[in-house]
């Protein structure tokens with residue numbers, strides 16, 4: 333672990349930063365009827381405030397400033413710790429720290445769920461674990477192949493946990509790994525040690541792991557957000573870690589199957605789920621967010637089907653549906669056009 | 683602190699050198715493009731063949747920014763004048779910065795009428811995309827465009843490998859617009875195939891197996907070959923090709939595709955004249 337971030341993780345700092353980003357700011361965003369801009373600015377203000385806080389009381393503040401991947405962890409439920417990702421596009425400035433990552437502590441050991449975009453983010457996660465417990469990290473779970481979720485895995489290799497992923501994760505990593513590593517190089521100065529870690533344990537359909545008096549149920553889904561989405565259900569608290577099967581406030585990205593995702597959303601929340609941790613955005617009951625996401629995906633599907641039926645080609649469909657009515661997602665411009673393309677390529681086969 | 687003149691000179695010389703060294707880095711795409719293209723060009727056409735500027739004869743269209751690196755729609759339009767006796771014998775698509783830069787080559791015949799092509803490609807990085815036409819007299823012409831890479835989690839990869847595999851080799855043919863005898867008419871041909879560009883484990887042997895893609899396609903009408911294509915991993919999952927034919931009345935279009943595992947897929951469809959959907 334590098335020196336800078338460690339000193340930022342001392343107990344006093346943790347107390348200061350405990351509830352960042354403030355839940356209220358996320359609540360505010362849910363109600364906001366604006367496109368990207370305003371909320372992104374608000375997030376930026378939050379982040380700046382936090383960095384100011386870091387620089388005022390953290391001895392190696394310049395290192396902290398240079399490494400904005402060191403966002404704080406907070407305990408959001410009994411033994412469940414999360415680092416909320418920024419609701420921003422991935423940039424060199426934020427080191428691609430945009431996804432929610434964290435860990436779940438059992439009586440015997442710790443299971444990590446996603447590790448972020450870089451080796452350094454993985455290191456920060458490991459430091460956050462060590463800050464609250466001495467128990468070993470027994471499992472490191474990847475919710476899916478995307479670079480903002482499982483490219484900090486390398487920092488856990490020395491601890492020799494079981495790396496777990498969807499049965500299609502190895503193929504996806506082999507196809508995308510080098511490409512993502514290239515992107516990470518341009519995103520992050522601390523990306524040098526970042527590497528691809530293939531899972532050692534694959535989930536075909538469902539699996540159960542035990543971290544000591546705490547069973548975690550893993551489920552591998554059919555193609556939806558990607559073709560290798562894996563969720564983690566904590567039986568102790570009823571919290572479902574949904575990964576990118578759920579985006580809150582931020583535009584969902586179709587990189588697997590739009591039809592599959594719409595179907596998966598109907599099954600994502602069995603009755604025993606009390607809360608849902610999305611891959612991006614705030615923890616919540618999940619129900620409203622799932623409805624909002626589903627409404628968007630359904631209207632996208634309807635629009636693209638109509639465009640195909642009208643004989644529009646892919647490029648024409650993107651233009652035709654650019655202003656498709658729907659939720660005022662954060663980062664809409666980053667995702668809507670590509671969602672149309674992905675949906676088109678899938679739906680023209682119906 | 684005072685610097686001696688010679689030291690000052692040395693420093694400014696170093697600064698100048700630095701500026702020179704750093705300058706091209708401001709346009710990395712451009713600099714790399716030229717290098718990549720020089721090599722690709724030499725491999726494809728040797729060093730002594732002239733490639734003419736294709737403006738006026740050839741146009742390539744692609745979005746300025748790839749929305750999804752896995753699916754970048756591109757189209758190539760030929761604009762050979764009615765008085766030009768020549769026809770385009772082949773058209774090669776090159777994506778300079780891709781690991782396999784030559785996306786593929788289409789071979790036409792006079793039976794195509796118009797040598798236009800539309801397809802979807804994977805784009806790995808900020809890259810020039812080129813279309814090089816070889817005329818039946820052997821002359822080469824080139825058109826190019828520049829595509830900025832997509833950001834975020836987009837990757838030049840498969841999205842739904844299992845589905846493409848489940849209907850592996852399934853094909854669709856769509857007649858586009860009005861079809862009249864002896865008038866150029868547009869076809870869209872789609873092949874369900876992952877065009878997988880990575881390595882995957884064989885479920886039985888647990889060994890890594892290499893990329894798996896459509897590398898050969900031949901289209902004929904009533905037994906006469908009118909278009910062939912040799913492709914590579916830069917063609918998107920579930921390859922789609924739009925091209926033209928000159929229908930001679932009702933007939934049958936046959937497409938035969940092979941992939942790198944030696945699978946052969948063949949389908950035929952009746953062609954109808956008049957207004958198609």
Ligand SMILES: [Zn+2]
Nearest residue numbers: 476478576835
């Ligand atoms: Zn994702």
